[in-house]
Amino acid sequence: MNKNLLKNLGALKKIKPDAEYSKRSRLLILSVQPLKEPALTPVFRAPRFGFVFKFATIPAIAIVLIMIIFWGSSYLGQLFTPIFFPQKGLTAEAEELNHSIQIKLSEIKYYLETQSTIDADTAATLQIQLQKITDELEEANALTSQLKLEESLEKIKSAEQILSAINGLIR
Amino acid sequence: MIDGEEKLILDAISGEASAFGLLYDKYQPQIYRFIYLKVSHREEAEDLTHQVFFKAWQNIGNYQMKGLPFSSWLYRIARNDVIDHYRTRKANLDIESVDEPAVKDLTEQKIDDNIKLESVRKAVLQLNHEQQDVILMRFVEELSFGEIAKIMDKSNGAVRILQHRAIRNLKKILNNE
Numbered sequence: 001m002n003k004n005l006l007k008n009l010g011a012l013k014k015i016k017p018d019a020e021y022s023k024r025s026r027l028l029i030l031s032v033q034p035l036k037e038p039a040l041t042p043v044f045r046a047p048r049f050g051f052v053f054k055f056a057t058i059p060a061i062a063i064v065l066i067m068i069i070f071w072g073s074s075y076l077g078q079l080f081t082p083i084f085f086p087q088k089g090l091t092a093e094a095e096e097l098n099h100s101i102q103i104k105l106s107e108i109k110y111y112l113e114t115q116s117t118i119d120a121d122t123a124a125t126l127q128i129q130l131q132k133i134t135d136e137l138e139e140a141n142a143l144t145s146q147l148k149l150e151e152s153l154e155k156i157k158s159a160e161q162i163l164s165a166i167n168g169l170i171r
Numbered sequence: 172m173i174d175g176e177e178k179l180i181l182d183a184i185s186g187e188a189s190a191f192g193l194l195y196d197k198y199q200p201q202i203y204r205f206i207y208l209k210v211s212h213r214e215e216a217e218d219l220t221h222q223v224f225f226k227a228w229q230n231i232g233n234y235q236m237k238g239l240p241f242s243s244w245l246y247r248i249a250r251n252d253v254i255d256h257y258r259t260r261k262a263n264l265d266i267e268s269v270d271e272p273a274v275k276d277l278t279e280q281k282i283d284d285n286i287k288l289e290s291v292r293k294a295v296l297q298l299n300h301e302q303q304d305v306i307l308m309r310f311v312e313e314l315s316f317g318e319i320a321k322i323m324d325k326s327n328g329a330v331r332i333l334q335h336r337a338i339r340n341l342k343k344i345l346n347n348e
Binding site: 002005006008009010011012013015016017018021022025026028029030032033034120121123124125127128 | 186230306
């Protein structure tokens, strides 16, 4: 029993992260330089470990730069061209979503540009969420080019919902 | 500790991204696995792993080498983030989305092997958090008692007791299936 149990536990080591995810996560993490001197004073040091539980803040502008890298306005514009959404109802819905996405993006950008620093927890969450939006929009783009317009709209809606969540997070 | 790790850490502390990148390459798979086995959800594990390494990189200046492995520091961040994750997770989360089978990640395994692994994985999840941590770090990641003790901020003896209890409970859970 013990031997089998330990063997099966050891076999769980075969679980590995997705290679594409790892690559993107690595890029995102290293895209923001750490502060040489943490902006916050450590609040707790565990005995014997020298580990600080309160994390440094980072410049909010770094996240704005990531946003700009991820989405050029042309990319979003391309998704909503009438060529891709020839049906009237779908076009109206796509335009409405586009409008909402642009407003939310502007709000997030404004918030980040007016903040000098942002805590590492929020920054990491923002990176993750921005990556998810990018993924959704990329998929939407692919679906649109295959003329799967309703599925594409669902992806765009999902991206818009993530943006709403980000807005909620930073307010 | 990997060869030349001390130098890599010092380079990373001085802001060299490529040095931290190598540390990421080395430790990200095991931190991901540790988190995945605790949250049982691929996407959540990916988000939390990203958060752990993001925080580690941002906070690298606060890492103090005292003969302690860098991995211990990462595990410590991971444990805290998983605890925070459970604290803040929405109460109405769909249970199906939490209990995602690991077999997807083990496509090369035979089906019966996968069933056994799934059963062990789910049994581990029924242990309390400390027992889960000891089991995963000791038998999946093969860390020493000393290292686990440092990560969990406990004595070696306390970790041994935790391991003993965890194994006993795991056997009970598996026998009752």
